[in-house]
Amino acid sequence: MKRREHLLDALLFATVFAITFAKVRWTVGGFDVSISDVSATLFVIAFAVSRIGRRDWSVPRTGAVLCAFLLAFLLVYLVGFFNLDTALDRDQFVKGLAKFIVHFFFLIAAVAHLGRHPSRLYWQTLGWFVAGLVANGAYGLLQLAVAETSGGNLDERVLGTIGAYQRGGINLFGVSDALNIYRVNALTLDPNHLGVMLVVPLLVLLPLYLRLERGHRLRTPVAALLIFFSIVELSTLSRSGLLGIGVGLAVLLIPYRHLLLTPRVLVPLGVLALVLGVVVAQRTAFFQGVLNSRTQLSGSSAQSHFQIYELVGPAMSSHPLFGLGLNTFAVYYEFVTGRSNFGPHSYYIALLAETGIVGTALFVVYLGYLVDRLGALRRVGSALSEAGDRAALRVRPLAWGLTAALFGTMASNAFYLTMQMYYFFVFAMLIVAAPMVFARR
DSSP states (O other): OHHHHHHHHHHHHHHHHHTTOTTSEEEETTEEEEHHHHHHHHHHHHHHHHHHHTTOOOOOHHHHHHHHHHHHHHHHHHHHHTTOOSHHHHHHHHHHHHHHHHHHHHHHHHHHHHHTSOHHHHHHHHHHHHHHHHHHHHHHHHHHHHHHHHOOOHHHHHHHTTTOOOSOOSEEEEEETTEEEEEOOTTSSSHHHHHHHTHHHHHHHHHHHHTSOTTOTTHHHHHHHHHHHHHHHHHHTOHHHHHHHHHHHHHHHHHHGGGTTSHHHHHHHHHHHHHHHHHHHHTHHHHHHHHHHHHOSSSHHHHHHHHGGGGHHHHHHSOTTTOSOTTOHHHHHHHHHOOOSOOOSSHHHHHHHHHHHHHHHHHHHHHHHHHHHHHHHHHHHHHHHHTTOTTHHHHHHHHHHHHHHHHHHHHHTTSSOOTTSTHHHHHHHHHHHHHHHHHTO
16 A cells, blocks of 8 residues: 555656657657656556555545546536547547646646555655756756857757657847847757746745745755746746746735835845846846847737737637637648747647637636635635744745746746646646645644
8 A cells, every 4th residue: 555655656756847848749640748648647547556456436626626627627528529620630639638647647646646645655756847947947057058068959968868858949039239148948849838837936935935934944954045036037037937937926915915115125136136237247238139129029930929819810710619629720820820839839829719708717717716726825824823833924825836837937938838838737736636635734
Protein backbone atom coordinates (compact mmCIF):
# COMPACT_ATOMS: atom_id res chain seq x y z
CA MET A 1 0.00 0.00 0.00
CA LYS A 2 2.74 2.45 0.96
CA ARG A 3 4.69 1.62 -2.17
CA ARG A 4 1.66 2.48 -4.29
CA GLU A 5 1.24 5.78 -2.46
CA HIS A 6 4.91 6.62 -2.90
CA LEU A 7 4.64 5.81 -6.63
CA LEU A 8 1.61 8.06 -6.98
CA ASP A 9 3.40 10.87 -5.15
CA ALA A 10 6.47 10.49 -7.37
CA LEU A 11 4.40 10.56 -10.57
CA LEU A 12 2.46 13.57 -9.30
CA PHE A 13 5.68 15.44 -8.52
CA ALA A 14 7.20 14.49 -11.88
CA THR A 15 4.15 15.77 -13.76
CA VAL A 16 3.90 19.13 -12.01
CA PHE A 17 7.68 19.59 -12.26
CA ALA A 18 7.79 19.02 -16.03
CA ILE A 19 4.38 20.45 -16.96
CA THR A 20 5.92 23.61 -18.50
CA PHE A 21 8.62 21.75 -20.45
CA ALA A 22 6.79 21.94 -23.80
CA LYS A 23 9.98 21.55 -25.84
CA VAL A 24 10.78 18.20 -24.27
CA ARG A 25 8.65 16.25 -26.72
CA TRP A 26 8.91 13.59 -29.35
CA THR A 27 6.91 12.88 -32.50
CA VAL A 28 5.17 9.51 -32.21
CA GLY A 29 2.76 8.39 -34.91
CA GLY A 30 2.10 11.95 -36.06
CA PHE A 31 1.49 13.16 -32.48
CA ASP A 32 3.76 15.42 -30.46
CA VAL A 33 4.15 13.60 -27.14
CA SER A 34 5.61 15.72 -24.36
CA ILE A 35 7.26 14.45 -21.21
CA SER A 36 4.31 15.72 -19.15
CA ASP A 37 1.89 13.75 -21.39
CA VAL A 38 3.75 10.60 -20.42
CA SER A 39 3.97 11.31 -16.68
CA ALA A 40 0.34 12.50 -16.48
CA THR A 41 -0.88 9.37 -18.25
CA LEU A 42 1.17 7.15 -15.94
CA PHE A 43 -0.21 8.96 -12.89
CA VAL A 44 -3.81 8.49 -14.04
CA ILE A 45 -3.20 4.78 -14.73
CA ALA A 46 -1.46 4.27 -11.38
CA PHE A 47 -4.28 6.12 -9.60
CA ALA A 48 -6.93 3.96 -11.28
CA VAL A 49 -5.03 0.72 -10.53
CA SER A 50 -4.63 1.77 -6.89
CA ARG A 51 -8.34 2.52 -6.49
CA ILE A 52 -9.38 -0.69 -8.25
CA GLY A 53 -6.95 -2.72 -6.13
CA ARG A 54 -8.54 -1.32 -2.96
CA ARG A 55 -12.06 -1.59 -4.41
CA ASP A 56 -12.44 2.07 -3.55
CA TRP A 57 -15.17 3.66 -5.70
CA SER A 58 -15.78 6.73 -3.55
CA VAL A 59 -15.64 10.13 -5.24
CA PRO A 60 -15.45 13.37 -3.22
CA ARG A 61 -17.92 16.10 -4.04
CA THR A 62 -15.18 18.18 -5.65
CA GLY A 63 -14.23 15.24 -7.84
CA ALA A 64 -17.85 14.75 -8.87
CA VAL A 65 -18.10 18.43 -9.87
CA LEU A 66 -14.92 18.13 -11.95
CA CYS A 67 -16.28 14.99 -13.62
CA ALA A 68 -19.44 16.91 -14.49
CA PHE A 69 -17.34 19.67 -16.04
CA LEU A 70 -15.35 17.09 -18.02
CA LEU A 71 -18.52 15.55 -19.43
CA ALA A 72 -19.93 18.99 -20.27
CA PHE A 73 -16.75 20.03 -22.08
CA LEU A 74 -16.66 16.74 -23.98
CA LEU A 75 -20.28 17.20 -25.05
CA VAL A 76 -19.55 20.69 -26.39
CA TYR A 77 -16.43 19.50 -28.20
CA LEU A 78 -18.12 16.45 -29.72
CA VAL A 79 -21.02 18.55 -31.01
CA GLY A 80 -18.44 20.89 -32.51
CA PHE A 81 -16.83 17.89 -34.23
CA PHE A 82 -19.74 17.80 -36.68
CA ASN A 83 -18.83 21.33 -37.81
CA LEU A 84 -15.42 20.20 -39.12
CA ASP A 85 -14.98 20.39 -42.88
CA THR A 86 -11.54 19.00 -43.73
CA ALA A 87 -9.26 16.11 -42.83
CA LEU A 88 -6.78 18.63 -41.38
CA ASP A 89 -9.52 20.01 -39.13
CA ARG A 90 -10.32 16.52 -37.88
CA ASP A 91 -6.64 15.73 -37.34
CA GLN A 92 -6.17 18.86 -35.22
CA PHE A 93 -9.39 18.12 -33.33
CA VAL A 94 -8.29 14.60 -32.40
CA LYS A 95 -4.88 15.82 -31.19
CA GLY A 96 -6.40 18.56 -29.08
CA LEU A 97 -9.12 16.32 -27.63
CA ALA A 98 -6.71 13.51 -26.70
CA LYS A 99 -4.43 15.84 -24.74
CA PHE A 100 -7.38 17.60 -23.10
CA ILE A 101 -8.80 14.28 -21.86
CA VAL A 102 -5.45 13.10 -20.47
CA HIS A 103 -4.83 16.29 -18.52
CA PHE A 104 -8.39 16.72 -17.27
CA PHE A 105 -8.27 13.15 -15.97
CA PHE A 106 -4.99 14.09 -14.33
CA LEU A 107 -6.71 17.10 -12.73
CA ILE A 108 -9.50 14.92 -11.30
CA ALA A 109 -7.17 12.17 -10.06
CA ALA A 110 -4.65 14.59 -8.56
CA VAL A 111 -7.36 16.49 -6.66
CA ALA A 112 -8.74 13.22 -5.30
CA HIS A 113 -5.23 12.09 -4.29
CA LEU A 114 -4.34 15.35 -2.54
CA GLY A 115 -7.71 15.47 -0.80
CA ARG A 116 -6.92 12.26 1.11
CA HIS A 117 -3.54 13.33 2.41
CA PRO A 118 -2.24 15.82 4.99
CA SER A 119 -1.39 19.34 3.89
CA ARG A 120 2.30 18.44 3.67
CA LEU A 121 1.70 16.67 0.34
CA TYR A 122 -0.04 19.78 -1.01
CA TRP A 123 2.92 21.99 -0.09
CA GLN A 124 5.31 19.48 -1.61
CA THR A 125 3.29 19.48 -4.84
CA LEU A 126 3.32 23.27 -4.97
CA GLY A 127 7.07 23.16 -4.27
CA TRP A 128 7.72 20.79 -7.17
CA PHE A 129 5.65 22.98 -9.50
CA VAL A 130 7.70 26.04 -8.50
CA ALA A 131 10.91 23.99 -8.81
CA GLY A 132 9.95 23.08 -12.37
CA LEU A 133 9.59 26.75 -13.26
CA VAL A 134 12.91 27.47 -11.55
CA ALA A 135 14.56 24.84 -13.74
CA ASN A 136 12.79 26.24 -16.79
CA GLY A 137 13.86 29.79 -15.98
CA ALA A 138 17.44 28.78 -15.22
CA TYR A 139 17.61 27.00 -18.58
CA GLY A 140 16.28 30.18 -20.19
CA LEU A 141 18.98 32.38 -18.65
CA LEU A 142 21.64 29.88 -19.73
CA GLN A 143 20.04 29.87 -23.19
CA LEU A 144 20.36 33.67 -23.25
CA ALA A 145 23.98 33.59 -22.07
CA VAL A 146 24.96 31.11 -24.80
CA ALA A 147 23.21 33.15 -27.49
CA GLU A 148 24.74 36.42 -26.30
CA THR A 149 28.29 35.13 -25.97
CA SER A 150 28.59 32.75 -28.92
CA GLY A 151 25.38 32.96 -30.94
CA GLY A 152 24.94 29.25 -30.28
CA ASN A 153 21.70 27.29 -30.05
CA LEU A 154 21.46 25.66 -26.63
CA ASP A 155 18.25 23.85 -27.56
CA GLU A 156 19.96 22.02 -30.39
CA ARG A 157 22.81 20.97 -28.12
CA VAL A 158 20.73 19.88 -25.13
CA LEU A 159 17.47 18.66 -26.62
CA GLY A 160 19.22 17.13 -29.61
CA THR A 161 21.04 14.67 -27.34
CA ILE A 162 17.70 13.18 -26.16
CA GLY A 163 16.05 13.31 -29.59
CA ALA A 164 13.60 16.03 -28.53
CA TYR A 165 14.96 18.88 -30.66
CA GLN A 166 12.50 19.73 -33.42
CA ARG A 167 13.26 23.28 -34.51
CA GLY A 168 14.09 26.78 -33.36
CA GLY A 169 15.77 27.94 -30.20
CA ILE A 170 15.83 31.20 -28.32
CA ASN A 171 13.57 33.85 -29.87
CA LEU A 172 15.38 36.50 -31.95
CA PHE A 173 13.18 39.59 -31.60
CA GLY A 174 15.28 41.99 -33.67
CA VAL A 175 18.42 44.11 -33.71
CA SER A 176 19.20 47.26 -31.72
CA ASP A 177 22.46 49.18 -31.53
CA ALA A 178 23.95 46.58 -33.93
CA LEU A 179 23.23 43.85 -31.37
CA ASN A 180 20.70 41.02 -31.47
CA ILE A 181 17.67 41.31 -29.18
CA TYR A 182 16.85 37.92 -27.72
CA ARG A 183 13.69 36.95 -25.87
CA VAL A 184 14.01 33.96 -23.56
CA ASN A 185 11.57 31.12 -24.20
CA ALA A 186 13.49 28.47 -22.20
CA LEU A 187 11.70 25.10 -22.46
CA THR A 188 8.40 26.63 -23.57
CA LEU A 189 7.49 27.26 -27.20
CA ASP A 190 7.25 31.05 -27.03
CA PRO A 191 8.59 33.88 -24.82
CA ASN A 192 5.02 34.97 -24.09
CA HIS A 193 4.16 31.48 -22.88
CA LEU A 194 6.97 31.63 -20.35
CA GLY A 195 6.14 35.21 -19.39
CA VAL A 196 2.50 34.37 -18.64
CA MET A 197 3.35 31.12 -16.86
CA LEU A 198 5.64 33.03 -14.48
CA VAL A 199 2.63 35.05 -13.33
CA VAL A 200 1.64 32.06 -11.16
CA PRO A 201 4.79 31.54 -9.05
CA LEU A 202 5.43 35.27 -8.68
CA LEU A 203 1.94 36.06 -7.40
CA VAL A 204 1.55 32.91 -5.29
CA LEU A 205 4.91 33.26 -3.58
CA LEU A 206 4.66 37.01 -2.92
CA PRO A 207 1.90 36.94 -0.24
CA LEU A 208 3.42 33.82 1.33
CA TYR A 209 6.70 35.71 1.60
CA LEU A 210 4.99 38.79 3.03
CA ARG A 211 3.43 36.76 5.84
CA LEU A 212 6.50 34.74 6.84
CA GLU A 213 7.50 35.44 10.42
CA ARG A 214 10.65 37.43 11.20
CA GLY A 215 13.64 35.09 11.21
CA HIS A 216 11.80 32.29 9.37
CA ARG A 217 14.24 30.04 7.55
CA LEU A 218 12.36 30.44 4.23
CA ARG A 219 12.31 34.24 4.07
CA THR A 220 15.64 34.62 2.28
CA PRO A 221 15.12 31.67 -0.15
CA VAL A 222 11.63 32.87 -1.12
CA ALA A 223 12.89 36.44 -1.59
CA ALA A 224 15.65 35.05 -3.82
CA LEU A 225 13.05 33.11 -5.84
CA LEU A 226 10.98 36.26 -6.33
CA ILE A 227 14.04 38.15 -7.58
CA PHE A 228 14.99 35.25 -9.87
CA PHE A 229 11.51 34.93 -11.38
CA SER A 230 11.37 38.70 -11.90
CA ILE A 231 14.65 38.62 -13.84
CA VAL A 232 13.44 35.75 -16.00
CA GLU A 233 10.11 37.54 -16.55
CA LEU A 234 11.90 40.66 -17.77
CA SER A 235 14.12 38.58 -20.05
CA THR A 236 11.04 37.31 -21.90
CA LEU A 237 10.08 40.90 -22.86
CA SER A 238 6.48 39.72 -22.59
CA ARG A 239 3.93 42.51 -22.32
CA SER A 240 1.22 39.94 -21.66
CA GLY A 241 3.18 38.61 -18.70
CA LEU A 242 3.68 42.09 -17.26
CA LEU A 243 -0.01 42.84 -17.74
CA GLY A 244 -0.90 39.73 -15.73
CA ILE A 245 1.52 40.65 -12.96
CA GLY A 246 0.11 44.16 -12.83
CA VAL A 247 -3.46 42.90 -12.49
CA GLY A 248 -2.40 40.35 -9.87
CA LEU A 249 -0.57 42.99 -7.83
CA ALA A 250 -3.70 45.14 -7.93
CA VAL A 251 -5.60 42.21 -6.38
CA LEU A 252 -2.94 41.79 -3.68
CA LEU A 253 -3.23 45.46 -2.77
CA ILE A 254 -6.57 44.63 -1.16
CA PRO A 255 -5.13 42.68 1.80
CA TYR A 256 -1.44 43.66 1.72
CA ARG A 257 -1.24 47.35 0.79
CA HIS A 258 0.00 48.16 4.30
CA LEU A 259 3.12 46.04 3.72
CA LEU A 260 4.29 47.69 0.50
CA LEU A 261 6.65 50.18 2.13
CA THR A 262 8.17 47.75 4.62
CA PRO A 263 11.77 46.47 4.46
CA ARG A 264 10.63 42.98 3.47
CA VAL A 265 9.35 44.48 0.18
CA LEU A 266 11.81 47.32 -0.34
CA VAL A 267 14.97 45.24 0.23
CA PRO A 268 14.25 42.62 -2.49
CA LEU A 269 13.10 45.41 -4.83
CA GLY A 270 16.35 47.24 -4.15
CA VAL A 271 18.39 44.12 -4.94
CA LEU A 272 16.44 43.59 -8.16
CA ALA A 273 16.90 47.24 -9.15
CA LEU A 274 20.64 47.00 -8.44
CA VAL A 275 21.04 43.89 -10.60
CA LEU A 276 19.07 45.44 -13.45
CA GLY A 277 20.97 48.72 -13.10
CA VAL A 278 24.33 46.98 -13.44
CA VAL A 279 23.16 45.06 -16.52
CA VAL A 280 21.56 48.06 -18.23
CA ALA A 281 24.58 50.30 -17.53
CA GLN A 282 26.72 48.01 -19.67
CA ARG A 283 24.65 48.75 -22.80
CA THR A 284 22.39 51.73 -22.16
CA ALA A 285 21.62 52.52 -25.82
CA PHE A 286 20.79 48.89 -26.55
CA PHE A 287 18.32 48.62 -23.68
CA GLN A 288 16.77 51.97 -24.61
CA GLY A 289 16.04 50.52 -28.04
CA VAL A 290 14.55 47.39 -26.49
CA LEU A 291 12.35 49.47 -24.18
CA ASN A 292 11.11 51.63 -27.06
CA SER A 293 10.24 48.59 -29.17
CA ARG A 294 8.25 46.93 -26.37
CA THR A 295 6.34 50.03 -25.22
CA GLN A 296 4.99 51.22 -28.56
CA LEU A 297 1.55 49.99 -29.64
CA SER A 298 1.83 50.96 -33.30
CA GLY A 299 4.23 48.20 -34.31
CA SER A 300 3.24 45.17 -36.38
CA SER A 301 3.49 42.83 -33.39
CA ALA A 302 1.10 44.88 -31.26
CA GLN A 303 -1.28 45.52 -34.14
CA SER A 304 -1.55 41.81 -34.94
CA HIS A 305 -2.88 41.21 -31.42
CA PHE A 306 -5.66 43.75 -31.95
CA GLN A 307 -6.45 42.98 -35.59
CA ILE A 308 -7.01 39.30 -34.92
CA TYR A 309 -10.09 40.19 -32.88
CA GLU A 310 -11.68 41.16 -36.19
CA LEU A 311 -11.74 37.49 -37.16
CA VAL A 312 -14.07 36.49 -34.30
CA GLY A 313 -17.24 37.56 -36.10
CA PRO A 314 -16.49 35.79 -39.41
CA ALA A 315 -15.24 32.68 -37.60
CA MET A 316 -18.44 32.41 -35.56
CA SER A 317 -20.84 33.35 -38.35
CA SER A 318 -21.24 29.82 -39.69
CA HIS A 319 -21.37 27.99 -36.33
CA PRO A 320 -22.17 30.52 -33.58
CA LEU A 321 -23.34 28.03 -30.92
CA PHE A 322 -20.55 25.42 -30.92
CA GLY A 323 -17.82 27.03 -33.03
CA LEU A 324 -15.42 25.74 -35.65
CA GLY A 325 -14.18 22.82 -33.56
CA LEU A 326 -11.59 22.30 -30.85
CA ASN A 327 -7.99 23.16 -31.75
CA THR A 328 -8.84 24.29 -35.31
CA PHE A 329 -8.41 28.08 -35.23
CA ALA A 330 -4.94 27.87 -36.82
CA VAL A 331 -6.43 25.97 -39.77
CA TYR A 332 -9.11 28.64 -40.19
CA TYR A 333 -6.53 31.43 -39.88
CA GLU A 334 -4.37 29.88 -42.59
CA PHE A 335 -7.41 29.53 -44.85
CA VAL A 336 -8.28 33.23 -44.38
CA THR A 337 -4.80 34.80 -44.43
CA GLY A 338 -2.51 32.21 -45.99
CA ARG A 339 -0.24 32.31 -42.94
CA SER A 340 0.49 28.87 -41.50
CA ASN A 341 1.43 27.86 -37.96
CA PHE A 342 -0.17 31.01 -36.51
CA GLY A 343 -2.40 30.97 -33.45
CA PRO A 344 -5.20 33.28 -32.31
CA HIS A 345 -3.04 35.42 -29.97
CA SER A 346 -5.84 35.35 -27.40
CA TYR A 347 -7.39 32.53 -25.46
CA TYR A 348 -10.78 34.22 -25.58
CA ILE A 349 -10.65 34.46 -29.38
CA ALA A 350 -9.81 30.76 -29.57
CA LEU A 351 -12.59 29.98 -27.10
CA LEU A 352 -15.25 31.88 -29.05
CA ALA A 353 -14.12 30.71 -32.47
CA GLU A 354 -13.56 27.05 -31.59
CA THR A 355 -16.38 26.37 -29.11
CA GLY A 356 -18.89 29.12 -29.83
CA ILE A 357 -21.29 30.77 -27.44
CA VAL A 358 -22.11 27.53 -25.60
CA GLY A 359 -18.47 26.54 -25.04
CA THR A 360 -17.56 30.05 -23.93
CA ALA A 361 -20.45 30.15 -21.46
CA LEU A 362 -19.37 26.77 -20.08
CA PHE A 363 -15.80 27.96 -19.57
CA VAL A 364 -17.05 31.08 -17.80
CA VAL A 365 -18.96 28.80 -15.41
CA TYR A 366 -15.77 26.76 -14.91
CA LEU A 367 -13.81 29.91 -14.07
CA GLY A 368 -16.62 30.86 -11.69
CA TYR A 369 -16.18 27.51 -9.96
CA LEU A 370 -12.45 28.16 -9.53
CA VAL A 371 -13.21 31.59 -8.05
CA ASP A 372 -15.75 29.96 -5.72
CA ARG A 373 -13.12 27.47 -4.51
CA LEU A 374 -10.75 30.35 -3.80
CA GLY A 375 -13.48 31.98 -1.73
CA ALA A 376 -13.89 28.72 0.15
CA LEU A 377 -10.14 28.62 0.80
CA ARG A 378 -10.20 32.15 2.23
CA ARG A 379 -13.07 31.11 4.51
CA VAL A 380 -11.06 28.10 5.67
CA GLY A 381 -8.15 30.41 6.43
CA SER A 382 -10.40 32.71 8.44
CA ALA A 383 -11.80 29.76 10.40
CA LEU A 384 -8.29 28.50 11.17
CA SER A 385 -7.31 31.99 12.29
CA GLU A 386 -10.30 32.22 14.65
CA ALA A 387 -9.40 28.82 16.06
CA GLY A 388 -5.84 29.97 16.74
CA ASP A 389 -4.37 27.47 14.28
CA ARG A 390 -0.97 28.65 12.98
CA ALA A 391 -1.80 27.10 9.61
CA ALA A 392 -3.82 30.26 8.97
CA LEU A 393 -0.50 32.10 8.54
CA ARG A 394 -0.02 30.10 5.35
CA VAL A 395 -3.57 29.37 4.16
CA ARG A 396 -4.84 32.93 3.88
CA PRO A 397 -1.77 34.19 1.94
CA LEU A 398 -2.01 31.10 -0.26
CA ALA A 399 -5.66 31.89 -1.00
CA TRP A 400 -4.87 35.50 -1.93
CA GLY A 401 -1.84 34.44 -3.99
CA LEU A 402 -3.84 31.89 -5.99
CA THR A 403 -6.61 34.47 -6.48
CA ALA A 404 -4.17 37.09 -7.76
CA ALA A 405 -2.50 34.53 -10.04
CA LEU A 406 -5.85 33.45 -11.50
CA PHE A 407 -6.98 36.99 -12.30
CA GLY A 408 -3.52 37.86 -13.59
CA THR A 409 -3.54 34.83 -15.89
CA MET A 410 -7.03 35.71 -17.13
CA ALA A 411 -5.85 39.24 -17.97
CA SER A 412 -2.71 37.96 -19.75
CA ASN A 413 -4.80 35.67 -21.92
CA ALA A 414 -6.61 38.61 -23.50
CA PHE A 415 -3.54 39.00 -25.74
CA TYR A 416 -2.02 35.55 -25.54
CA LEU A 417 -3.20 32.07 -24.76
CA THR A 418 -1.89 29.80 -22.05
CA MET A 419 -5.12 28.76 -20.35
CA GLN A 420 -5.46 25.95 -22.88
CA MET A 421 -1.98 24.70 -21.98
CA TYR A 422 -1.36 21.89 -19.55
CA TYR A 423 0.23 23.94 -16.77
CA PHE A 424 -3.21 25.53 -16.30
CA PHE A 425 -4.59 22.10 -15.33
CA VAL A 426 -1.96 21.95 -12.58
CA PHE A 427 -2.83 25.49 -11.53
CA ALA A 428 -6.54 24.54 -11.40
CA MET A 429 -5.60 21.47 -9.35
CA LEU A 430 -3.83 23.65 -6.78
CA ILE A 431 -6.89 25.89 -6.56
CA VAL A 432 -9.53 23.17 -6.32
CA ALA A 433 -7.62 20.85 -3.96
CA ALA A 434 -6.62 23.51 -1.43
CA PRO A 435 -10.01 23.94 0.34
CA MET A 436 -10.34 20.15 0.67
CA VAL A 437 -6.85 19.74 2.07
CA PHE A 438 -6.87 22.56 4.61
CA ALA A 439 -10.50 22.17 5.70
CA ARG A 440 -9.52 18.76 7.10
CA ARG A 441 -7.59 20.50 9.89
